[in-house]
Amino acid sequence: MGQTIVEKIISRNTGKNVRPGDIVTADVSRVMLDDIMMPFIVSKFREMGFQKVWDPEKVVIICDHLVPASQVDDVRAYKISNDFAREQNIPNLHTSDGICHQLMTEAGYVKPGDVVFGTDSHTTTYGCVGAFSTGIGYTEMAAILGTGQLWMRVPATIRVRITGKLPENVMSKDVILRIIGDLTAAGATYKALEFCGDTVENMSVSSRMTMSNMAIEAGAKCALFAPDEKTAAYCGIELTEEVRSLAADPDAVYDSVLEYRAEDLVPVMACPSQVDSIRPVSELIGTKIDQVFLGSCTNGRLEDLQAAAAVLKGKKVAPFVKLIVTPASRKIWQEAAKDGILGILSDAGAIITHPGCGLCCGRTGGILTDGETVIATNNRNFLGRMGTSKVKIFLASPVSAAKCAAAGEIVL
Amino acid sequence: MGMTIAEKIIARAAKKTSVRAGDIHTVELDRLMSNDGTSHLTVAKYNNLKNPRIADPGKLVWIVDHNVPSDSPKTAASQKVMRDFAREHGIDFYEGAGVCHQIMLEKYVCPGELIFGADSHTCAYGALGAFGTGVGNTDYLYAMVTGHSWVLVPETIRFNLTGKLPEGVTARDLILTIIGMIGANGANYKAMEFVGDGMKDLTISDRIAICNLCVEAGAKTALMEVDEVTLAYLKEHGREPKACFKSDDDAVFAAQYDIDLSTIVPIVAKPHFVDNVVPAKECTDVKIDEAFLGSCNNGRIEDLRLGASVIRGRHVAPGVRFLVVPASASVYRQALEEGILETFMEAGAIIMNPNCSVCWGSCQGVIGEGEVLISTGTRNFKGRAGHKDSFVYLGSAATVTASAVKGFIATADML
Amino acid sequence: MERFTGKVWLLGNDIDTDIIMPTEYLAFKTIDEMKPYAFSPLREDLAAKIKPGDIIVAGSNFGCGSSREQAPEVVKALGVKCIIAKSYARIFFRNAINNGLLLIENDELADDVKEGDTITVTVNEKIEYNGKEYPIVSLPDNLVEIIEAGGLVKAMRRRNGLD
Numbered sequence: 001m002g003q004t005i006v007e008k009i010i011s012r013n014t015g016k017n018v019r020p021g022d023i024v025t026a027d028v029s030r031v032m033l034d035d036i037m038m039p040f041i042v043s044k045f046r047e048m049g050f051q052k053v054w055d056p057e058k059v060v061i062i063c064d065h066l067v068p069a070s071q072v073d074d075v076r077a078y079k080i081s082n083d084f085a086r087e088q089n090i091p092n093l094h095t096s097d098g099i100c101h102q103l104m105t106e107a108g109y110v111k112p113g114d115v116v117f118g119t120d121s122h123t124t125t126y127g128c129v130g131a132f133s134t135g136i137g138y139t140e141m142a143a144i145l146g147t148g149q150l151w152m153r154v155p156a157t158i159r160v161r162i163t164g165k166l167p168e169n170v171m172s173k174d175v176i177l178r179i180i181g182d183l184t185a186a187g188a189t190y191k192a193l194e195f196c197g198d199t200v201e202n203m204s205v206s207s208r209m210t211m212s213n214m215a216i217e218a219g220a221k222c223a224l225f226a227p228d229e230k231t232a233a234y235c236g237i238e239l240t241e242e243v244r245s246l247a248a249d250p251d252a253v254y255d256s257v258l259e260y261r262a263e264d265l266v267p268v269m270a271c272p273s274q275v276d277s278i279r280p281v282s283e284l285i286g287t288k289i290d291q292v293f294l295g296s297c298t299n300g301r302l303e304d305l306q307a308a309a310a311v312l313k314g315k316k317v318a319p320f321v322k323l324i325v326t327p328a329s330r331k332i333w334q335e336a337a338k339d340g341i342l343g344i345l346s347d348a349g350a351i352i353t354h355p356g357c358g359l360c361c362g363r364t365g366g367i368l369t370d371g372e373t374v375i376a377t378n379n380r381n382f383l384g385r386m387g388t389s390k391v392k393i394f395l396a397s398p399v400s401a402a403k404c405a406a407a408g409e410i411v412l
Numbered sequence: 413m414g415m416t417i418a419e420k421i422i423a424r425a426a427k428k429t430s431v432r433a434g435d436i437h438t439v440e441l442d443r444l445m446s447n448d449g450t451s452h453l454t455v456a457k458y459n460n461l462k463n464p465r466i467a468d469p470g471k472l473v474w475i476v477d478h479n480v481p482s483d484s485p486k487t488a489a490s491q492k493v494m495r496d497f498a499r500e501h502g503i504d505f506y507e508g509a510g511v512c513h514q515i516m517l518e519k520y521v522c523p524g525e526l527i528f529g530a531d532s533h534t535c536a537y538g539a540l541g542a543f544g545t546g547v548g549n550t551d552y553l554y555a556m557v558t559g560h561s562w563v564l565v566p567e568t569i570r571f572n573l574t575g576k577l578p579e580g581v582t583a584r585d586l587i588l589t590i591i592g593m594i595g596a597n598g599a600n601y602k603a604m605e606f607v608g609d610g611m612k613d614l615t616i617s618d619r620i621a622i623c624n625l626c627v628e629a630g631a632k633t634a635l636m637e638v639d640e641v642t643l644a645y646l647k648e649h650g651r652e653p654k655a656c657f658k659s660d661d662d663a664v665f666a667a668q669y670d671i672d673l674s675t676i677v678p679i680v681a682k683p684h685f686v687d688n689v690v691p692a693k694e695c696t697d698v699k700i701d702e703a704f705l706g707s708c709n710n711g712r713i714e715d716l717r718l719g720a721s722v723i724r725g726r727h728v729a730p731g732v733r734f735l736v737v738p739a740s741a742s743v744y745r746q747a748l749e750e751g752i753l754e755t756f757m758e759a760g761a762i763i764m765n766p767n768c769s770v771c772w773g774s775c776q777g778v779i780g781e782g783e784v785l786i787s788t789g790t791r792n793f794k795g796r797a798g799h800k801d802s803f804v805y806l807g808s809a810a811t812v813t814a815s816a817v818k819g820f821i822a823t824a825d826m827l
Numbered sequence: 828m829e830r831f832t833g834k835v836w837l838l839g840n841d842i843d844t845d846i847i848m849p850t851e852y853l854a855f856k857t858i859d860e861m862k863p864y865a866f867s868p869l870r871e872d873l874a875a876k877i878k879p880g881d882i883i884v885a886g887s888n889f890g891c892g893s894s895r896e897q898a899p900e901v902v903k904a905l906g907v908k909c910i911i912a913k914s915y916a917r918i919f920f921r922n923a924i925n926n927g928l929l930l931i932e933n934d935e936l937a938d939d940v941k942e943g944d945t946i947t948v949t950v951n952e953k954i955e956y957n958g959k960e961y962p963i964v965s966l967p968d969n970l971v972e973i974i975e976a977g978g979l980v981k982a983m984r985r986r987n988g989l990d
Contacts, residue, residue: 023969036853040896047980049987066854068735068762068776070483072799073854075701075780082731096733096762121844121894121918137896137922139979146983151969185841186888190917219891219916274841290492320499322507324481324765330757337754346745351481351508351765359481362850364775366481369488382845382892384868388485484851 002249004157005224006192009132009246013115020156020255025149028058029131030109032118033141034100035063035077036361040138041119041145042084050146053088059145060092060109061085062100067356070364098329098355101125101213101297105205106329111235112227112243117144122297122379124220127193127212128205129235130227130246135216155192155221156255158183159248162199164262171307172207173299173377173397175199175260176214177268181278182258189219191255194248199262200225205234206301213298214379217275267412269375270395273383281400284410289373292317292405293386294350294398295326296360296378304377304398305336309344311402317349318408324366325350326358348406362386375404414660416568417635418603421543424655425526425563433567433664441471441555442525442542442654447512448476450530452490454549454556455497466501467559474498475515476507480767483775510740510766513537513708516544517620518740522646523638524655526563528555533708533790536624538634539616540642541656543603545633566632567666568603568659569594573610575674580824582718583618584710584788584808587625588679590671592689600630602666605659607637610673616645617714624709625790628686678823680786681806684794692811695821701783702733703816704770704797705809710788711739711766715809716747720755722813722824728760729819735777736761737769761816773797779804786815829950833882833908836873837942838866840886842912844919847890847898858897858904865901879906882946886912886937890919899923909948911936924970925979933961 003011011017014024033041038061045053053059061081066074078095085093094103101122104110112130117123119141126133136150144150160179180187193215200208208225215223225231226247232239267281294300294308305327317323325345327333333355336342342352351366358365360378368374368387373394376386381393396404403411415423415430423431425439446454451474458464466472474494482488491507498505506515512529513536521527523541527534530552537544545563547555555561571590577583591598604626606619614622619641623634636642638656646653659665678692705711705719716738728734736756738744744766747753753763762777770777771789779785779798785805787797792804807815810824817827845868852864865874883902889912890898899922902910909929923930933954940946940956947955954961966974976982984990 023967037895039854039856044980048983049989050983065850068733068764069778069780069798070775071854072778072780073856074778075783075798076856077854078733079780095731096760119894121892123894135894135918137894137899137918137925139896139925140921143979143983146987153967185891186914186916189888189914216892219888221917320495320505320507322481324508333763334754334757337748337757343745343748346741346748349509349741352744353481353765354762362845363854364481364483367484367488368482369485369492372488372492380843380845380892382843382868384849385845387488389868 001253002251004192004248004252004254005130005194005226005246006132006155006157006222009113009115010154012113018154020154022154023151024154025151026115028117028144028148028150029114030058030060030116031141031144032100032104032123033059033061034065034120035081036065037119037138038077038081041141042080044139044142045145048142048146053145054148056088056090059090060104061090062094062103063096064099065357065361065363067096068354099297099357102328105129105209106331108236111237112231113246117150121216122213124215124223125209125213125297127222127224128209129231130225132222134222155190157192157194158188159194159196159254159257161197161257162260162262163197164199166199166262166265169267169399170265171397171399172203172210174268175265176211177270177278177395178265180214180218180276183218185217185274185276186219188215191220193220193223195225201228204303205230206303210298217379267397267400269400270381272392273381275381275395281410281412285412287373287410289321289375289404289409291322291324291366291368291372291374292401293324293359293366293374293376293378294401295328295358297328298379299377299398300326300328302332302335305341307398308402309341311399312348312406313344315348315406317405321405321408322366323350323405324353324359326353326365327355329355359386375401377401414662416659416663417605417657418543418566418568418633420657421524421526422563422565424524431565433565435565436562437565438560438562439526440560441528443471443473443520443527444552444556445473445512445516445527445529445534446552447531448478448491448494450549451494454553455493457549457553464557466556469502472503472556473516473520474503474505475512477510477512478768478772479775480508480765508765511708511711511768513624514739518649518742522651523642523653524657528552528561532627533624535627535631535634536620536708538623538636539619541636541638543633543635546627566601566603568605569599570605570607570665570668572668572670573606573608573673574670575610575672576613577673577676580810581676581678582808582810583614583621585679586673586676587622588681588689588806589676591625591629591687594629596628596685596687597630599626601632604631604634615714616641617712621709678808678811680811680821681792683792683803683805686792686806692807692821692823695805698784698805698821700732700786700815700820702777702779702785703812704735704777704785704787704789705812706737706739706769707771707789708739709790710809711737711743713743713746715788716752718809719813720752722810722827723759723817724755726759726817726827728816732816732819734761734816735764735770737764738766740766770797786812786821788812830947831908832945832947833880835882835884835940835942835944835946836877837940838883838885841888841891842885843892844890844895844898845892848895848901853895853897858900861897861901862904865905874905877905877907880908882908883910884937884940885910887914889915891916894918896922899926899928903928911954913937924973927974927978931963933963936961
């Protein structure tokens with residue numbers, strides 16, 4: 001009987017022919033530790049009685065949620081990150097280079113077939129390059145640092161097939177929002193999502209990243225794309241038979257299959273305050289807005305900034321509306337500067353911050369107050385996520401967000 | 413008897429032919445600047461007045477710059493009050509476009525004007541020959557509603573600058589030297605006037621840095637004569653002087669100092685007072701956690717160019733955070749165009765959007781317990797940049813950048 | 828089997844981690860400092876009202892969202908005896924187990940129970956409320972092992988020969 005992508009990855013990792021529901025112990029290829037969790041990870045690591053991390057090369061520490069520091073205690077996480085990296089000879093430390101998930105893929109820490117854990121729920125992102133990756137808590141991370149292993153249950157897979165050409169102004173963000181709306185916020189809990197079809201085959205790795213990133217919003221454990229030429233080019237590896245064969249077998253067994261025709265998809269938004277509360281933008285037209293946030297590990301990449309710049313070129317952000325742009329990484333910022341994208345956005349009146357999590361994690365970067373409405377390209381619109389519980393957060397694609405910024409209200 | 417520049421500007425605003433230091437006069441304001449530090453309080457007081465109205469909304473400029481982008485619901489609520497009020501009353505409004513004083517100097521300030529700003533560093537406007545002074549929000553409200561206020565005409569301390577600053581020494585070092593010389597209250601209630609041959613080599617950016625910091629000596633305002641450099645700046649920004657004043661030969665000064673610019677060296681102000689100055693070279697044993705290049709004092713293109721020239725091809729020291737924050741959107745844009753921001757990015761700096769940032773000690777680049785910051789900001793008061801038990805040193809753009817590279821306080825010639 | 832009775836706090840579906848422990852307070856040094864802010868976006872006064880031994884009953888997808896382990900740790904620190912929800916998000920589930928916070932899955936109770944009422948739980952067996960019994964499905968063996976060790980930290984300490 002054939003296997004899905006996730007079953008193949010876990011089988012290769014464990015040397016067993018696994019099936020959904022099997023409980024296995026995996027050897028971890030790489031771990032991602034983020035600043036906000038570092039104090040807790042290190043303290044649990046010590047409490048558990050470990051002295052040395054199992055393999056310093058496999059550990060990546062990234063400061064992003066708290067960069068730049070907005071509260072006096074924030075710098076404690078930097079210090080603990082720096083000290084722990086030095087003490088354990090961990091070579092991979094990023095203190096202000098951008099968002100963890102962007103750096104994990106962009107800097108080549110993750111390759112197809114890897115098993116990766118991170119102390120952040122959006123660790124599902126790395127499925128964009130055909131890796132199994134998922135978020136865990138700090139206690140489990142401490143245990144991995146000591147042992148290099150973690151138990152997990154092999155998830156059943158929901159296959160999502162999308163075929164055809166996406167209409168103009170429909171981005172991969174609209175696709176994943178629609179899927180989450182259909183699955184609901186708990187619809188993929190404990191399961192893997194597997195995306196296939198010529199629509200996703202034609203997408204850039206960046207666009208795929210948006211989709212694997214948001215899979216957690218349907219509760220998914222991981223979200224995978226079969227590695228192809230684009231993956232190989234992105235990861236700087238050769239597309240060997242071993243890599244290519246991570247693709248699902250034709251006779252793989254799925255929990256369920258969702259089918260979409262790309263031509264049927266339209267720009268959508270997730271309405272306050274649930275990510276699965278999806279409505280077509282056409283039904284929201286005229287809603288007044290106060291702020292637009294373009295950024296995050298979901299949509300802070302070069303192609304996202306380019307899409308927004310294409311909309312905003314020669315235009316101005318509407319009066320009394322703020323457009324906050326937070327590129328996902330230092331490299332993206334640099335590319336966008338070279339490309340003239342930052343110039344266009346700056347001319348339009350955008351507030352461009354240093355790369356990092358920014359407003360998405362709700363600590364600084366454009367916090368709002370009662371009665372305000374924000375259009376945001378990130379991944380969550382939970383109650384209170386970006387300020388008070390009376391802030392309305394609509395999640396949208398970069399194109400939709402940029403259009404709203406220019407109009408001062410929701411427009412198509 | 414002759415008048416000083418300060419007296420002449422007040423005489424103009426009071427519609428008198430002559431005023432004397434010590435007089436109190438009712439004056440008409442040319443411009444009223446307010447920022448998100450206090451505007452919401454002004455609005456609250458305004459709304460408590462009976463049938464309030466604004467004398468001339470066209471004279472008001474409101475700028476959100478202290479916490480941008482906002483870092484808490486409370487800040488956001490204050491800013492919303494300000495934004496809604498500005499919108500309702502047709503007040504010129506900026507949000508995220510830069511530090512208030514920089515925006516005022518780029519877009520509004522004209523020689524001869526009398527300007528109230530609800531911020532102490534309003535004295536920066538003297539760089540363009542305008543009398544700018546900081547007021548509290550009650551004074552501001554009165555001026556906003558009536559168009560008038562009262563001022564006590566200040567005495568003037570005159571600084572006669574000669575010679576030229578040595579290579580690697582900046583206007584920032586000069587003004588820190590002066591503040592150290594006269595003390596943090598050395599110019600209380602007084603105007604500080606800068607004249608002399610040495611002025612001709614000081615750019616507008618240098619002059620802003622000098623005037624801006626005068627409040628740290630207690631000055632009510634700082635003033636400079638309008639010259640070719642000023643006129644060129646105004647022309648570039650599409651403005652004309654209202655009135656160009658010079659102090660009369662027989663004007664009376666409270667004190668006069670002669671300063672030979674060639675004697676100035678790189679200076680830092682040690683915690684926790686701006687007048688606690690020493691040569692920067694005496695502080696090279698101080699390890700730093702963070703460096704900040706920005707603020708209304710030193711966040712202009714000239715400062716960024718200087719910093720970039722220091723850091724080009726080098727990298728921020730491990731474990732050190734180096735925040736670079738252009739003072740305005742136009743500075744940001746220019747620095748982007750010139751590849752300066754790219755130089756800082758390449759070197760590992762954190763580049764934030766134009767705003768008060770670390771100088772104001774909230775929302776970004778906050779320092780923690782026991783940490784040391786070297787900053788081009790305006791103040792090094794205890795707790796100013798974050799934790800109450802932290803330490804702020806002030807220095808020039810060159811010194812700050814060199815320190816970011818070294819990881820301890822350093823001057824550019826040490827690289 | 829352990830048996831206990833507790834007062835119910837009733838919450839809805841999709842109680843996310845940003846509600847349980849908002850990001851603003853996430854970098855506090857200790858869980859104790861975070862405690863007062865638990866559930867604050869949803870019900871500002873709830874953390875102050877919860878007493879040790881109380882039980883949270885909720886709808887589906889409890890703990891969805893972020894991987895922040897501060898969420899279950901804070902709930903445990905408030906003294907909540909257990910959570911009974913229709914379903915849990917998986918990261919929250921693992922984090923709770925690893926901290927020895929008991930989670931029970933039950934489809935019906937949340938629709939029947941009223942806030943402030945008391946219920947009786949017999950671990951791995953049943954919930955009793957208003958004369959009705961609700962069965963509890965038992966956990967997989969590997970999770971029982973972690974819980975029996977007293978959480979993952981203790982399990983690792985044992986592995987490292989410390990306890």
